[in-house]
Amino acid sequence: MLGTREPDISNTSYSKLLRGFIVGAVACSVFPLFLLGWISFLNYSDFSTSRMSEYFKNAAIDNRKIVELFLEDRVSNIKLIAATNSFDYLKESSNINDMFRILNQRVSHFTNLAVIDSDGNQVAYAGQFNLSGTDYTETEWFQEVTEKGVCISKVALGFPKKPHFSIAVRQSDDREGFWILRATIETQSLESLIDMTKSGETGEVFVVASNGVYQTSPRLHGAIMEKSSLPIDLFKGDSGVMILDVENPSRSISIEESIPLKYRLSITFSAPHSRQILAYSKLKNPEWFVVAKQDFLEFFGDIDHLNLVILALLHMSILAIVIVSSLTARYMTRLIERRDKEAEKLNRQLSRARKLASVGELAAGVAHEINNPLAVIMTETMVMRELTADEQDIRQQFRDDLFNSLSQIDGQIQRCAHITQSLLNFSRRISSASEFVDINSVLKDVTGFVERKALSCGVKLSLNLEQNLPELKTDRFELEQVFLNLINNAIDANEGKTEGSVNIVSRLDQVRKGVIVSVADTGTGIPDDNLDRLFDPFFTTKPPGRGTGLGLSISYSIVKHLGGEITVQSELGRGAVFSIFLPYLSEEQKNALYMGENTTKENQDEKTQAVNS
Amino acid sequence: MKKPRLLIVDDDKLLNHNMTWLLRRKGYEVTGVEDGESALASIETQEFDVIILDQKMPGMGGIEALREIKKKHPDIEVIILTGASSVESAVKGFEFGAYDYTTKPMQMDILEEKIQKAFERKLLLKG
Known part of the structure; x- marks a missing residue:
């Protein structure tokens, strides 16, 4: 049987194999890694941003509590004075001045203290600017305090030309019916409290009234008494967190549980600087909001840094896997190619050996069969020689020519014998x-x-x-x-x-x-x-x-x-x-x-x- | 010198005939048969000194015939004629007691020489 040649394995099939190896390796390692990396990245950023925004909201709540405590303290001070002193007593200028002095010794930042009768007339006053006799009947706070018993006014500039607000309490009196004790406090005292909680380069905490007017001076933008651009109408409930779009506040969004993916991704990938995180907490009385806000990127900066490290590591390992697997695949493909070539070479040798073996068998048979007739021809020439030698009548020339021809035949027989001998030698496989x-x-x-x-x-x-x-x-x-x-x-x-x-x-x-x-x-x-x-x-x-x-x-x-x-x-x-x-x-x-x-x-x-x- | 009595065993009729003819002319007493069975029959009826035995024959092959001949008449010398010159077949022949071998196409003078030598050996062993 003559060996058939194996079909050539072309170079394209090796590159196909190489591609298969690489795609396989990448699909089995890079894809899951990629998935795992991104899932953990997203989960981590969800978890961390939620925790951070919760923390931010708590900061606003804490600040609100501070403000509330501050106000309650001041209110109770005023209430105490009103309860422990009679209207008549306080009407005396020296008495109210004494009270004002005692009050300021204990709690600073009171700028004045006034006693107002039930008709809205100021009857006594202690402080820098004496505004005795002023009629407050028409003012908002007078109506409120008459009605509710306590009133904390909005911030005003007023006569001291310093931002201040007032606390008024109503005290019942058998004779007068009721009278009012009112104290004015510089806003600065409130600011110094909440200012302490400021954080970072862009963080600020301030108080804003429900109509949007700043009640304290924001650290960075805007001023006290000015109207802010905050979307107060979007403030829902007692407290909350939102992502504030500074350029277009109406597009700000509230965060219910977790920060939406889009914003989380923007932490790592190019967030606009106009974006801020904002937390608010609402005071019950007066209707103020304590607001904490900070630049979105600064606030989440640490997460951003960590995320970048995670993503960089992820992509670096993916790159490493791709490189290593392509190198390995290339090496393997080369190895296979070399083995194939070796196999092909061996195959060729085998087919040659088979060819030789079959030719050998044939040759032996042929040689055998040819040797017999050759022997016959050889003996025939001898017979002819003998017969010619016997014959006397043959011309010498003819005899010579005949013998010459017979020698030629012998020569050719020897040649044939040589060929068959070679054939036999070739087919010989003996040890x-x-x-x-x-x-x-x-x-x-x-x-x-x-x-x-x-x-x-x-x-x-x-x-x-x-x-x-x-x-x-x-x-x-x-x-x-x-x-x-x-x-x-x-x-x-x-x-x-x-x-x-x-x-x-x-x-x-x-x-x-x-x-x-x-x-x-x-x-x-x-x-x-x-x-x-x-x-x-x-x-x-x-x-x-x-x-x-x-x-x-x-x-x-x-x-x-x-x-x-x-x-x-x-x-x-x-x-x-x-x-x-x-x-x-x-x-x-x-x-x-x-x-x-x-x-x-x-x-x-x-x-x-x-x-x- | 006394010429040996020869038995030629070869299935090729022409070759058999020619060899017989040529050797008779040289003065040998020659009998020609065409297969192993006839050869075995002949040695029972006639006396021979040397047998020229073709190795490859239909029916009983040369080597088999050699074994039988040597079994019955170990004194008769045998020269194997082989179409395939290989150490293998020669060794096999010697194993079963052949005196010598020669390959086809054989030179008649060389064959004659071998016949003479075989005959001499036979005489020597007998003597």
Whole structure:
């Protein structure tokens, strides 16, 4: 059976394989990593921003409590004075001044203290600006305090030209019905309280009335008494957190539980500076809001930093995986490609060996069948000779011509016999007698055989033999045949050249553990087309009658049989070099062989194979 | 010198005939048969000194015939004629007691030489 060649695996299928490897590796590692990374990133940012905005809201609530406590304290002070002193007593200028002094000793920032009767007339006053006799009947706070008992007014500039607000309490009186004690407090005192809680570069805490007017001075933008642009109408419930769009406050959004994804992503990726986080908490009386706000990016800056580190690490590891997996994939693909090529080479060798084996069987049969008729022809020529010799009447000239022709026939029979003998040699697969052979001595012997031929062809034979080569366990007779073939071919290759030469070299191959013999000629070289068919049986470029086309294929099968390798290199016009590699046994294996000289042939074969592989 | 009595065993009629003819002309007493069975029959009825035995024959092959001949008449020398010159077949022949072998197409003078030598050996062993 002649071996069929495996279909060539083209380069495109390797790049397809490479792509498959890379896509597989990336899909199995990068994709889950990417997913995991982003999920944890989003979850973490959700969790952290929620916690931070909750904290921010609590800061607003805390500030509100401070303000409430402050106000309650002031109210109770005033209430205490009103309850413990009679209207008549306080009407006295010296008494109210005493009270004002005591009050300011205990709690600062009161700018004045006034007693107002139920008709709205100020009857007594202590403080910087005496506004005795002023009628307050129409004022908002008078109506409120009359109605509710306590009134904390909105901030006003008033006469002191300093922002202030007033606390008024109503005190019942049997005689008068009721009277009112009213104190004015500088807003500054409130500001100094909440100002302490400011944070960061852009953080500020302030109080704003329900109509949007600042009740304390914001640290950064706006001023007390001015109307703010805060979207107070969006403030829902007692407290809350919102994302404030400074440029367009109506587009601000309240945060119910967690900050929407869009805003969370914007922390890491380019948030506009006009965005702020805002927390508010509502006072019950008066209707004020304590507001804390800070630049969105500054507030979440730490998260942003951490997120960037996480994302950078994530993408760096993805990049590393991609690089490593593509390098690995490339390496694997190359490995597979190399293995494929090796397999293909082995396949080719196997198919050649099969071809040779089948040709060998055929050759043996053919040789056998041809030898019989050849024997008949040979005996026939002898019979003819004998018969002619008996005949007396034949002319001498005819006898000579006939004998001449018979000799020609004999010559051709010998030629045929030579061909069939070659065929048989080729097909012979018997185990040859293995002995330790000195390659150099074989080469010298063979060169001796062909010296005469070389001389007559005008070809110079040169031997370059490396001394002290290890002896090879092989078949001397078969090696002689191979070398004879190669040297004969080399001499023939120089035909037509005036100064041809054949260089025979032997040397040690330490790496592959063997001996290399090369035979180089200075002939015309071998065309590429012929290189592939060189070792095929019956392939010859010699003229008919000169070569059987079996020499090289016999040499090939012998070298293979001996566990070696035969290769050829050729350069057109410069000649060809045939190299034979023959493996040798290590000292250890040699000893083992000597000791078990009577081991079976199979065992020896195994050993030889083990050395070859 | 006394010429040996020969038995030629070869299935190729022409070759058998030619060899017989040529050797008779040389003065040998020659009998030709075409298979192993006839050869075994012949040696029971006639006396031979040397047998020229083709290795490859239909029916009983050369090596088998050799075994039988040597079993019954170990004194008769046998020269194997082989179409395939291989150490293998030769060794097999020697194993079963063949004196020598020659390959086809054989040179008649070389064959004659081998016949002479075989005959001499036979005489020597007998003597």
